[in-house]
Amino acid sequence: MIIMANNININAYWSQDLLPILSHALPSVISYTLPSSDGRVVQANAEGARILARHHRSSGTLSEKFTDNSDDDDIEETELFLKTVAAPSYAHKTWTDMRRTLVYLRTEVRFYNEIAPRLLLAASSTSTNADGSEIPEPVRSSKLHAHLPTVHHAHYDLDGLVPENCPTSDAEQPSPFPEDDDEAARAEKRRLLEHKGGHILLQSLSPSRGYFQDSPLSLTHSSWCLTAVAELHASAWADRTLLETIGDRLSEAGGSYQLQFRNPKELRNMVASWDSFRGQFVGLSRSATDDDDDRRNVLEREGVVALGRRVYDMAEYVSRELTPSAESEYATLVHGDYKAMNVFLPREAKEGKPAGGASSAIMIDFSCAGIGYGMSDVAMHVVHAVLPRDLEDGGEERLVEGYLIALEDAMNRRRDDDDDDDDGDNKRWIYPRDVAMRHYRLACVDYLRFIMGRFWRNATPESFRKRKDSKNTTLINRNL
Numbered sequence: 001m002i003i004m005a006n007n008i009n010i011n012a013y014w015s016q017d018l019l020p021i022l023s024h025a026l027p028s029v030i031s032y033t034l035p036s037s038d039g040r041v042v043q044a045n046a047e048g049a050r051i052l053a054r055h056h057r058s059s060g061t062l063s064e065k066f067t068d069n070s071d072d073d074d075i076e077e078t079e080l081f082l083k084t085v086a087a088p089s090y091a092h093k094t095w096t097d098m099r100r101t102l103v104y105l106r107t108e109v110r111f112y113n114e115i116a117p118r119l120l121l122a123a124s125s126t127s128t129n130a131d132g133s134e135i136p137e138p139v140r141s142s143k144l145h146a147h148l149p150t151v152h153h154a155h156y157d158l159d160g161l162v163p164e165n166c167p168t169s170d171a172e173q174p175s176p177f178p179e180d181d182d183e184a185a186r187a188e189k190r191r192l193l194e195h196k197g198g199h200i201l202l203q204s205l206s207p208s209r210g211y212f213q214d215s216p217l218s219l220t221h222s223s224w225c226l227t228a229v230a231e232l233h234a235s236a237w238a239d240r241t242l243l244e245t246i247g248d249r250l251s252e253a254g255g256s257y258q259l260q261f262r263n264p265k266e267l268r269n270m271v272a273s274w275d276s277f278r279g280q281f282v283g284l285s286r287s288a289t290d291d292d293d294d295r296r297n298v299l300e301r302e303g304v305v306a307l308g309r310r311v312y313d314m315a316e317y318v319s320r321e322l323t324p325s326a327e328s329e330y331a332t333l334v335h336g337d338y339k340a341m342n343v344f345l346p347r348e349a350k351e352g353k354p355a356g357g358a359s360s361a362i363m364i365d366f367s368c369a370g371i372g373y374g375m376s377d378v379a380m381h382v383v384h385a386v387l388p389r390d391l392e393d394g395g396e397e398r399l400v401e402g403y404l405i406a407l408e409d410a411m412n413r414r415r416d417d418d419d420d421d422d423d424g425d426n427k428r429w430i431y432p433r434d435v436a437m438r439h440y441r442l443a444c445v446d447y448l449r450f451i452m453g454r455f456w457r458n459a460t461p462e463s464f465r466k467r468k469d470s471k472n473t474t475l476i477n478r479n480l
Helices: 095-119 183-193 219-236 240-249 264-268 270-287 307-321 374-385 395-417 433-454 461-467
Strands: 029-033 047-056 075-086 121-128 134-138 151-157 197-203 332-334 343-346 370-372
Touching (some): 075 095, 095 121, 095 151, 095 219, 095 240, 219 332, 219 374, 240 332, 264 270, 270 307, 270 461, 332 374, 370 374, 374 395, 374 433, 395 433
Antiparallel strands (some): 029 047, 047 075, 151 197, 332 370
């Protein structure tokens, strides 16, 4: 039987029989327990829950198994995590916003099913199947596998909503729904959305498994995250063939805040958004207790007063500069939404140990992955997750330099593995610091453009206070 908690049905997934999905991880699963509705993770574009599955011991050797408390010696429990996107749950959204939710799902499923396996395999080292076909062997010096979660099954069905060949960044895709707002049109919309969506079944990274999440992050914890994403960036760096596939199957312009992927209203209203923000917060700036007059009156500086116009005027230029093609020298695969809560840290990090040991930070949520510059991930992470006071006195520079060192280490391990590198050039690969820092500074401006346009039009001190403990919210939208 299926063991179900008494709860409110949030989306169709939680009311259906999940055994067929769970069987991808545990072929002999016999029942499962769902958390109550308040035990689920509900976000703007997906929902998720830890599921406790009961199965016969013959189901593999998953690391998420619990101590057996059953009287049946053949039965044990395993914790898994199921992420779901049920299209009918987003029927209230505009088509532009609903489409973004749906292509986020498509991108993440494609990443796990198509791109991640290629990142983890080296074409230069192969074994042979019985039928003579080649099997790529893992790159022994690559550490990326330690930074990705175990995914047991990933699937989506968006038929009739988003065509398979429709680019992720095509925000102009026409709505598939009727334009009329009568009962017949609403019924047709319900029909198109019914049973559409998808899911991703992953290993559980709960505290009981030795992992934790936090925000804001200390400099040490942030360095764990940046070391992980450096391995991701190195895995596809300047690999034109792979990046062309990534551009086709994921996105030609990776990033949750990529300008061409955002609602055009955000940029059009930029100046008004900033003027509204200043009007709400300038009083706090004047009354601050900081001894530095320049810092206390920062919102009244001439250049800051005009910040909305300045960001608006340069937004498209900055976005173009941060949107490389697959052929660009510094192009790579970016995570695209590299906030603190998209990384699970091991307990060793909580103990204050530095990154690089036996344990690794694990990245999740690749729904915005695509082609970009690695510094876009770095800039978002630093601004989103690290307190300004920790970035002072060289803290920011140390974080960025630590990322660059980790990236260069990963790139040089990759070069050492390249059996085709016969040019005799044994120089270490480096990311020129002037180029790297230009990318980083542009990415900081680009992320500010997103925050100003998306969140600050209606921001108030009270809304900041309400979100001050929301770990999933960027610090510059909740930290007064």
